[in-house]
Structure formats: C-alpha cells, structure tokens
Amino acid sequence: xxxxxITSVAVVVADPPLSRKLFIEALGLPLQGEGNGYYxxxxxxxxxxxGLWPLSQAAEACFGxxxxxxxxxxxxxxxxxxxxxxEAVTAAGAELQRLGFQLVHQARTEPWDQTVAxxxxxxxxxVGISYAPSxxxxxxxxxxx
Numbered sequence: 296x297x298x299x300x301i302t303s304v305a306v307v308v309a310d311p312p313l314s315r316k317l318f319i320e321a322l323g324l325p326l327q328g329e330g331n332g333y334y335x336x337x338x339x340x341x342x343x344x345x346g347l348w349p350l351s352q353a354a355e356a357c358f359g360x361x362x363x364x365x366x367x368x369x370x371x372x373x374x375x376x377x378x379x380x381x382e383a384v385t386a387a388g389a390e391l392q393r394l395g396f397q398l399v400h401q402a403r404t405e406p407w408d409q410t411v412a413x414x415x416x417x418x419x420x421x422v423g424i425s426y427a428p429s430x431x432x433x434x435x436x437x438x439x440x
Contacts, residue, residue, distance in 0.1 A: 296387045302375035302425045303344035305335070307353050309369075314347050343430055348373060353421060357399040357413055368419040375423035377430060381410040387424040388412035 308314035311332055318324050319334070326334040326347065335346035351361040353370060363369055378387055385402040391414060392398060399421075402412040409427040416422060 296390055296424070297378060297383070298376045299379060300343065300377050300430075302377040302423070302427055302430060303335075303346060303373070304342060304375075305344075305346035305348040305373040307348050307350055307370045307372055307421070309350050311347065311349050318347060343377075356405075357415070357421065367415060368417065370415060370419045370421045372419075373421035373423065375411065375425040377425050377427065379426070381426045384410045384412055384424050384426050391424070 306314065306318070311334075315326070315334060319326050324336060324345065325338050326336045326345070328334050331352070332349045333346060333352060335344060337344055339345040350363055350369070353373065354363040355361055358364060378384055381402070381404065388398055388402050391412075396414050399413045399415050402410055402424075404410045408429070409425055411423045411425045413421055413423045
C-alpha cells in the first residue's frame with residue numbers, strides 16, 4: 296500500500312454542541328457546519344480536512360445505523376490515509392484483511408465521491424483508507440518519492 300498523505304482527521308464527538316464550543320469558540324478553528332451536525336474545514340494549517348464527526352454519523356458510516364454497536368469500543372477519533380485511486384482502496388482493504396485486520400466495511404464510494412474502507416482499532420480509532428478525488432487537485436498532493 297502506498298499512502299500519499301493523511302486525508303482527514305476528525306474528532307468523534309458524543310456532545311456536538313460542547314465540542315463546537317471548544318473547537319470553534321475557544322480554539323477559534325474555522326469550522327463550518329454542513330447542515331447535518333458535521334462541522335469541518337479544509338483551512339486548518341497542516342491538515343487537508345479537520346472535522347467534528349457526531350458519533351451517530353460515525354455509526355451510520357461504519358455500520359449503517361445511527362446507534363453505535365454496544366459490543367464495539369466507542370471511537371474517539373477518525374484518521375484517513377489517502378491512496379492513489381479507488382482501486383488502491385480496494386487493494387489496501389484486502390491487504391489489511393490478509394494481515395489479520397477486520398474491516399468494519401469494505402471499500403465503497405460515499406455520496407460525496409470518496410471511496411473508503413474502514414477498520415476500528417481496539418483503542419477506539421476509526422482508520423480509513425481513502426481516495427477523495429477533490430483532494431488530488433494539486434501536484435503538491437503527490438507522494439514525494
């Protein structure tokens with residue numbers, strides 16, 4: 296697998312209003328609401344995407360339900376690693392499975408055109424292998440080497 300860059304980092308939040316108070320009001324991050332409770336920005340220095348991801352939305356993305364499964368560790372954060380294309384997401388998911396990691400879902404294309412496969416670590420980190428076409432606009436995004 297050839298990781299090009301970190302696609303995104305999102306804090307998975309159980310109390311979205313309190314988290315917005317910290318990250319937007321107190322820290323002054325330029326996060327914008329997307330109308331569904333998710334707040335994010337592509338303008339936080341050092342990050343292509345930083346977000347506040349409601350737990351209910353993380354559950355929907357991973358398991359297809361708004362309730363996080365009681366038999367799974369509750370995530371605290373999500374990190375996604377970018378690969379070259381959608382086919383590389385599928386290959387990376389298969390590689391992770393061969394190495395003994397259980398995916399919460401195989402590679403799939405989300406409504407916003409990102410292809411992603413995800414796993415959940417024992418520590419409560421959602422790890423995604425991703426291809427987001429919108430993040431490949433610049434030659435600076437290419438892997439250095």
